[in-house]
Amino acid sequence: MKKFSLLLASLLVSAGALAAAADMVTVDEPYVRLAPPNAPATGAFMVIKNAGDKDVKVVKADNPASKATELHTHLNENGVMKMRPVAAIDVKSKGEAVLKPGGLHVMLINLNAPMKEGDVVPITLTFDDGSSKKVDAKVVKTMAAGMPAMEHKH
Numbered sequence: 309m310k311k312f313s314l315l316l317a318s319l320l321v322s323a324g325a326l327a328a329a330a331d332m333v334t335v336d337e338p339y340v341r342l343a344p345p346n347a348p349a350t351g352a353f354m355v356i357k358n359a360g361d362k363d364v365k366v367v368k369a370d371n372p373a374s375k376a377t378e379l380h381t382h383l384n385e386n387g388v389m390k391m392r393p394v395a396a397i398d399v400k401s402k403g404e405a406v407l408k409p410g411g412l413h414v415m416l417i418n419l420n421a422p423m424k425e426g427d428v429v430p431i432t433l434t435f436d437d438g439s440s441k442k443v444d445a446k447v448v449k450t451m452a453a454g455m456p457a458m459e460h461k462h
C-alpha cells in the first residue's frame with residue numbers, strides 16, 4: 309500500500325512537471341490517400357505541430373486498417389523516387405513536421421480491406437516519451453499535381 313501511494317505520488321509529480329508530448333502536439337489535416345483497387349498499401353499525410361518547449365519525435369504509428377504501419381520518407385535516388393522507413397519523425401519545439409506526398413508519410417501496409425472514399429482511419433501516433441495521440445484521417449481520392457506516381461511496393 310505504501311509502495312503504491314509512493315508510485316502514485318511520483319506519477320502525479322512527473323505528470324505535473326512535464327507536459328506529455330501528446331499534449332503539446334496538434335495534428336492538422338490528416339488524410340489517407342485512397343489506394344488504387346487491389347493496391348496493398350497506401351500513405352497517410354498530415355501536419356504535426358509542436359507547441360511545446362521541447363522537441364518531440366514520433367516513433368511509431370499504428371492503425372486498424374492495415375496489418376503493418378511504418379513511418380516512411382521518400383528519397384530521390386538518381387531521379388527515381390524511392391520510399392524508405394525512418395526510425396522517427398522529428399517535430400521541433402514550436403515547429404512542425406509536414407507529411408506530404410513525395411516526402412514523409414505514414415505507410416499503411418497490407419490493407420485489411422479495400423478502402424472507400426470518406427472512410428475514416430484512426431491513426432495512433434506514439435511519441436518518444438511514450439505518450440500517444442489518435443487522429444482520425446479521412447480517406448480521400450487525391451493525385452497531387454506534378455508528383456511522380458508513388459511506388460508502393462514493399
Ligand SMILES: [Cu+2]
Pocket residue numbers: 351380381391392413414415
Ligand atoms: Cu511508404
